[in-house]
Amino acid sequence: MLMLKLAFRNILRNKRRTLLTMLSMFGGYFLLVLSFSVQFGSYEQVIKFFTKDSTGHAQISEVGYQDKPTLYAAVPATDEFYQQLMAQPGVTQATSRIVSSALAYGESKSFPVRVLGIDVDKEADMTFLKEKVKQGRYFNAQPDVDDYYEVMIGASVAQQLQVTIGDEIILISQGADGSIANDLYMVVGIIGTKDGQEARDVYMPLAAAQDFFVMPGQSHYWAVLTENYKESTALATELDQWLVDQKRLEAVSWQVVADEFYRTMKADIDGGYVAYYIIIFLVCIGVLNTVLMSVMERTGEFGVLKAIGTSPRRLFALIVIETMLLAGISCLAGFILVMPFNYYVASVGFALPNPMEVSGVIMSHMRGLWNVSVFLEPALIVLGSAAFISIFPALRAARIVPIKAMRSL
Amino acid sequence: MKPVIETRNLSRHYGAGDTLVKALDDVNIVIEPGEFTAIVGPSGSGKSTLLQLIGGLDIPNSGKVLLSDKEISEMSGSELSDFRRDHIGFIFQAYNLIPVLSAAENCEYIMLLQGIPAAERKERVYKMLAEVGLEGRETRLPNQLSGGQQQRVAVARAMVSQPDIILADEPTANLDSQTGMDLLDMMHDLNRHEGMTFVFSTHDPKIMERASRLIHIEDGRVIKDERRED
Ligand SMILES: Nc1ncnc2c1ncn2[C@@H]1O[C@H](COP(=O)(O)OP(=O)(O)O)[C@@H](O)[C@H]1O
Ligand SMILES: [Mg+2]
Numbered sequence: 001m002l003m004l005k006l007a008f009r010n011i012l013r014n015k016r017r018t019l020l021t022m023l024s025m026f027g028g029y030f031l032l033v034l035s036f037s038v039q040f041g042s043y044e045q046v047i048k049f050f051t052k053d054s055t056g057h058a059q060i061s062e063v064g065y066q067d068k069p070t071l072y073a074a075v076p077a078t079d080e081f082y083q084q085l086m087a088q089p090g091v092t093q094a095t096s097r098i099v100s101s102a103l104a105y106g107e108s109k110s111f112p113v114r115v116l117g118i119d120v121d122k123e124a125d126m127t128f129l130k131e132k133v134k135q136g137r138y139f140n141a142q143p144d145v146d147d148y149y150e151v152m153i154g155a156s157v158a159q160q161l162q163v164t165i166g167d168e169i170i171l172i173s174q175g176a177d178g179s180i181a182n183d184l185y186m187v188v189g190i191i192g193t194k195d196g197q198e199a200r201d202v203y204m205p206l207a208a209a210q211d212f213f214v215m216p217g218q219s220h221y222w223a224v225l226t227e228n229y230k231e232s233t234a235l236a237t238e239l240d241q242w243l244v245d246q247k248r249l250e251a252v253s254w255q256v257v258a259d260e261f262y263r264t265m266k267a268d269i270d271g272g273y274v275a276y277y278i279i280i281f282l283v284c285i286g287v288l289n290t291v292l293m294s295v296m297e298r299t300g301e302f303g304v305l306k307a308i309g310t311s312p313r314r315l316f317a318l319i320v321i322e323t324m325l326l327a328g329i330s331c332l333a334g335f336i337l338v339m340p341f342n343y344y345v346a347s348v349g350f351a352l353p354n355p356m357e358v359s360g361v362i363m364s365h366m367r368g369l370w371n372v373s374v375f376l377e378p379a380l381i382v383l384g385s386a387a388f389i390s391i392f393p394a395l396r397a398a399r400i401v402p403i404k405a406m407r408s409l
Numbered sequence: 410m411k412p413v414i415e416t417r418n419l420s421r422h423y424g425a426g427d428t429l430v431k432a433l434d435d436v437n438i439v440i441e442p443g444e445f446t447a448i449v450g451p452s453g454s455g456k457s458t459l460l461q462l463i464g465g466l467d468i469p470n471s472g473k474v475l476l477s478d479k480e481i482s483e484m485s486g487s488e489l490s491d492f493r494r495d496h497i498g499f500i501f502q503a504y505n506l507i508p509v510l511s512a513a514e515n516c517e518y519i520m521l522l523q524g525i526p527a528a529e530r531k532e533r534v535y536k537m538l539a540e541v542g543l544e545g546r547e548t549r550l551p552n553q554l555s556g557g558q559q560q561r562v563a564v565a566r567a568m569v570s571q572p573d574i575i576l577a578d579e580p581t582a583n584l585d586s587q588t589g590m591d592l593l594d595m596m597h598d599l600n601r602h603e604g605m606t607f608v609f610s611t612h613d614p615k616i617m618e619r620a621s622r623l624i625h626i627e628d629g630r631v632i633k634d635e636r637r638e639d
Contacts, residue, residue, distance in 0.1 A: 002514065002521045009509035304505040307466055308566075309494025309522055311487055402466045406501065 003314075007321040010294075017290050022330040024286035025382050029334035030341075031279050032378030037342050037368035038350070039272050043265060045366060046356075048229050050261065053127045054197075055254040056094075056223025057232040058239055060085070063250045065221065066257060071100050071176055075249060077206065077219035088242055090226045090235050095122035096219040098209040102173035102181075104153075104202060106161030113157055113202045115171065117209020117219065126225060129191070132198065136165040136189035141205045144186055149208035152189035156199035163187055171202065175214035183212055224251075280385055288389045291323050295393040302397050303405020312398035319394035320387065327386035331379040338375075346370035411478060413573055413606045414440040414463055419472035421458050421629075432458040434629040435472070440608060440622075442573075445600045447620035448610040455629040456610035457578050463608065464497050464576045465489045477573060494522050498567030500577035500609070504559040506551040512538060512562045513547040519570045537569040538562070541595060557588035564596060568605065577609035581616055593619045 011018050051057050059066070062073035075081075077096040085094050098117030103110055120141035124130045130138045139150040151169065153161075163169055165187060172182045185204060192198040210216055226235040232253040239251035255262045295302070302315055345368030355364035368374075421433040433455045440446055448456045461467040463474055465481045474481050476496065484492060493499075506515045516534040525533075538547050541561040551559050560580060567575050577596075581589030593616055600607050609620075617623055625633040 001527075002510075002517060005514070006507070006510060006518075013509060301505075301507065304499075304501065305507070306490065307464070307493065307499050308519055309490055309497075311490050311522075313487075314522070403461050406466075406505070 003318065004321065007318055007325055010298075010318075011322050011326055014294065017294065018326065021287055021290040021326050022333070024283050025327050025330035025386065026334045026337075028279050028283035029331050029378050029382045030338045032276065032381060033334070033338045033342055033375060034345065034368070035272070035275065035279075036378060037345055037370070037374045038366065039269070040374070041346065041368040042352075042366045043269065044229075044369065046363065047265070049128075049363070050258070051229050051232070051254045052225065053129075055257045056126075057226050057229055058224045058236040058251050058253050059221045059257050060224065060239060060243065060249055060251045061221035062248055066252055069099065069220065071174070071213060073220060074176070074215055074218040075221060076217060077210070077215075077222075078217050081222075085222060085224065085239075088239060090231065090238060091224055092227055093122070093126045093225040094222050095119045095126050096206060096222050098206065098213060098215060098219045100173065100209075100213055100220075102171040102202070104157060104161060105170040105172070106163040106167065109161050111157060111160040111200075113154075113171070113200055115173070115209065115212075116201055116203050117206045117213070118203060119206050126223070129203070132192050132196075133189045134192065136187070139188050139203065139205065141207065143208075146186075148184055148186045149204055150188045151185040151208075152191050152203040153187055154191050154199040154201040155194045155196065157202060158187075158190050159194065165190065169202070171212065173213070175212070176218075177214045179214060181212050181214065183208075229254075276381075280381060283382065284385050284389050287323065287326075287386055288392065291319070291390060291393045292396070294322075295319060295397050298397075299400060299405045302400045303402045306400060307402040307406065315400070316394040316398040319397050320390045323386050323390035323393075324383065327383050331382055334382075335375055335379065342368055342370060342374065410441055412439045412475075413442045413444075413477055414438070414608065415475040415478075416459075416463070417473050417475070419459075419462060419474065420470050421455075421462060421467065422470050431629045433462065433469070436626070436629070436631055438624060438631060438634070440606060442606055443600070443604045444606055444608075444622055445597055445620055446606075446608045446622040446624060447617050448608065448624050448626060449612060449617050450610075450626040451612055454626050456612075456626065458629075459626065460576050460578050460608065460610055463574075464499060465493055494519065495570070496573045498570065498572040498575040498605075500560070500563045500567050500575065500580045502579040502582045504551070504556070504563050504583070506559055506562055506566070508551050511548045511550055512543060512554065512565075515551070515562055516566045516569045519566060523570060533569055534565075537565045540599065541565045557584050557592060560584060560592055561595070564592070564599070568599060568603065571603075572605070574606045574608065577607065579610050579612075581611065581613065586613070586615060589613070589616060590619070 060075055062075060065073040082094060085091060096119055100115050102113055102115045104113045120139060124138060133152065139152050143149050158164060161169060167187050168184055169187060170182060170184050175181045206219065210218065224235065224239065236251045236253035243249045243251055305315060349365050349367035352364050352366055416436050416438050419433055419436040423430040423432055436459065448459055450456055462469050468482065481489060481492065507518065510518060513534045516537060517530045520530045535547060538544065541564055543558060543561055546554065581592055584592060596607060597619055611617060622636050624631060
């Protein structure tokens with residue numbers, strides 16, 4: 001107790017210096033909290049959006065499909081399979097898709113497109129596709145009165161083929177049985193922008209795609225969602241376990257499905273760490289400087305403490321305690337003051353200076369994170385750095401030779 | 410009775426060759442328990458060096474220091490620091506109290522190092538401060554006390570842990586002569602009551618008169634050792 005009192009009074013001795021030291025730790029904490037909040041908040045938002053809209057949290061496909069997607073790698077797309085899948089623990093939503101390519105013809109032009117056969121209702125529930133309809137309307141699962149299936153096309157497809165809502169397009173491709181596939185479709189919607197991911201896509205109802213590619217009751221993969229995207233890997237493992245006796249099928253998480261996206265994201269996060277290291281480094285320099293100075297100034301005093309029987313270990317501890325007290329108070333002050341700021345960032349959010357496009361949707365408004373780790377991790381970093389930094393001055397204090405020190409009094 | 414302090418051929422040199430300074434040169438002294446001894450000599454004669462060697466704050470070039478028959482040069486760093494804590498009280502010329510601790514806390518500090526329980530610490534501190542005439546000033550910080558009062562706190566701090574030996578290097582040098590003599594009288598009283606061994610240095614003739622034994626040193630050598638009746 002007396003030791004703590006001593007440490008506490010020592011830090012109150014040079015108030016200006018104490019304030020300066022605390023200010024650098026406070027500032028470091030403050031900046032780290034907001035940066036963590038903004039950065040990880042953005043990533044969380046992007047990942048959440050991307051996985052929901054595009055890959056799902058996990059996918060079920062034929063083994064090898066993820067590496068080398070082919071028309072022939074099929075999974076069951078039956079209602080029975082859907083029911084079984086939905087009964088698996090953690091699964092909240094699932095939808096099945098066929099993905100292949102075709103040549104599209106308009107009135108006079110042709111254009112290579114990606115064809116997506118999707119479950120019209122489930123897709124509308126699960127993804128943001130419906131919100132991406134820029135012209136026309138979201139399509140129906142049933143063929144129209146003339147028995148044509150409805151399709152939605154990407155903006156580039158519309159432009160290249162010079163077709164618009166109400167026009168027809170013809171698709172030509174190959175069926176899974178090797179036959180030539182060709183059919184006529186009604187364009188009812190135009191999706192996204194020319195720069196978007198969907199620019200070269202044609203969306204058709206799953207049943208239409210099954211007809212077209214001759215894949216009755218089949219699709220290429222199931223995209224599955226769980227409650228929290230952070231559980232994606234667990235979900236994939238769980239599903240993979242479930243599929244264990246269907247050797248042909250496997251489940252993988254979105255990180256595997258969209259490995260390129262995942263890698264860029266990770267690289268971006270790692271890039272962000274440089275900024276953190278700089279903040280931490282600056283804090284450390286500031287703290288080291290002031291703590292070292294306060295030890296040097298007290299050389300004589302420490303000499304006396306040692307002469308009267310204070311062990312080196314105790315002097316070491318005194319300096320560490322003093323520094324940690326400073327760090328603790330700084331973090332506490334930082335916590336109290338950064339809370340309203342982070343609350344604003346997390347609830348109201350902020351506009352991105354350079355809006356980014358994620359799976360076809362422009363994200364220009366981001367929100368920060370409001371959770372324990374956003375506040376706790378920076379505190380641990382500041383406290384940890386302070387503890388580390390205090391080692392050097394503490395060693396210095398512990399090594400003071402009493403008589404030499406006392407002569408300098 | 411076995412001596413509480415004994416030095417054998419104690420030497421401490423600084424520098425080498427032409428610049429060699431024999432701060433202490435072959436010093437042999439024996440101090441019995443309860444003695445009130447003054448080390449006297451002009452400035453630079455080696456008084457501080459001798460006290461520092463006895464107190465284990467410095468290491469001799471040759472010879473040894475025995476405290477209650479234990480040779481301190483054979484102790485490790487932490488043994489020595491524990492030994493100082495438990496057996497030696499230091500009083501310094503510049504008081505050297507911990508500026509952020511009150512008079513009472515300064516005294517308490519050593520007992521804290523010794524692991525004495527808080528209640529006992531408090532009791533002993535208050536009793537000791539009363540004995541040095543600082544009743545009612547226990548909670549003052551050093552800078553709220555006069556020089557003489559600060560040195561009394563230092564005496565109390567040195568004595569409160571009940572060491573065998575009190576070493577005081579020119580304890581009165583920073584005090585005016587009346588205050589200095591009062592302090593010394595008080596120390597002598599404590600010496601008689603508590604039976605602790607006091608060794609202090611001075612070059613002030615008036616202060617020397619208070620001692621019951623005078624060890625004169627000059628140029629690092631003992632030139633005279635006289636016992637006087639009180
Ligand atoms: N660290 C040191 N380096 C060099 N010479 C020293 C050192 N400490 C003491 N001395 C020398 O040793 C001699 C004795 O010093 P000291 O014991 O301080 O004398 P006193 O206390 O009697 O004034 C002096 O000549 C002094 O200059
Ligand atoms: Mg001296």
